[in-house]
Amino acid sequence: MYGMVNKAVQDLIVTNHGAGVWENIRQQAGVEEEMFISSETYPDELTFRLVAAASAVLAVPAEVVLNEFGRWWILKTTQEGYGHLMKAGGKSLGEFLANLPNFHTRIVMMPALRPPEFECSDVEKNSLRLHYRSHRRGLSAFVIGLLDGLGEMFATPVTLCHEQRQDDGADHDVFQVSWKV
Ligand code: HEM
Incomplete structure (x- = not known):
């Protein structure tokens, strides 16, 4: 990385x-x-x-470290030098999540990037299902921290349900994400 x-x-x-x-x-x-x-x-x-x-x-537990790191990544790391990319991601949590599938493709200054793949389904006004696929294993707790961090960034309380886990044999991880509008 x-x-x-x-x-x-x-x-x-x-x-x-x-x-x-x-x-x-x-x-x-x-x-x-x-x-x-x-x-x-x-x-x-x-x-x-x-x-x-x-x-x-x-x-x-490692999950706690990854969780804390996810929040830090959104609230601190991306704000230092990448604030423009984060702003372009959307004006609300719902908009940002809907745009997430294309997010890393806009990071053109990192040609060797091997980003995760995100997909949204069942998109409603205040909820959606987020599908997460990666070349790497064991980072779902990082994704949870990232989503919590995004909720904090938009001052929008988020509720997460980890519906499918690759660690439990599922094809990929699925998170049901809901938020207050
Ligand atoms: C400007 C903001 C961002 C930058 C510069 C960035 C950049 C990166 C970089 C450099 C990596 C390591 C992978 C590699 O080097 O090959 C990475 C991984 C990752 N990013 Fe981003 N990212 C940003 C925002 C986000 C956001 C908003 C999310 C989701 C909410 C996200 C989700 C992830 C995840 C889950 C990984 C772990 C890698 C994996 O699952 O395989 N990133 N990103």
Whole structure:
């Protein structure tokens, strides 16, 4: 993944838990890099090692780390330098989610991006089903954090139901998303 992902994990840990905790996590993950270059790509496995080490050091499940990271990604990372892309995504939560399937295709400055695939179905005024497919496994808790973060960004309370899980043998993950209008 692009270095901006690892850099965002580092920012989140340093801000919320301090530089010492980050150093501990970095060492436990066996990561030699002391900083990440946003525009360079790193093996996915390095990011997964950081999440596993953060889970061990902070003594919380990996899902909690991914969840917190999803909210951080929306509320902090994307606001620094990518605010224009987020604004272009839509004026309300419903509009943003309806546009999500095309979101990553607009990130033209990252030619090596291997983004997830989103699809919307059963679109109503204040709800829809979001289908999530990825080349990677184990990131559905990140998606939940992203959706919570989007709700917060639009000051729109969101309710999520994780209807289908790839981890339980489903073909892909499906989230029923509803919000207040
Ligand atoms: C300007 C805003 C955004 C940028 C610059 C961005 C960029 C990226 C990058 C660099 C990755 C790592 C993948 C790779 O390097 O190949 C990624 C992954 C991902 N992005 Fe985005 N993204 C943005 C917004 C969003 C939004 C709004 C969502 C959904 C609500 C989203 C969902 C995801 C997910 C779920 C992944 C994990 C990869 C996977 O599932 O395979 N992103 N994105």
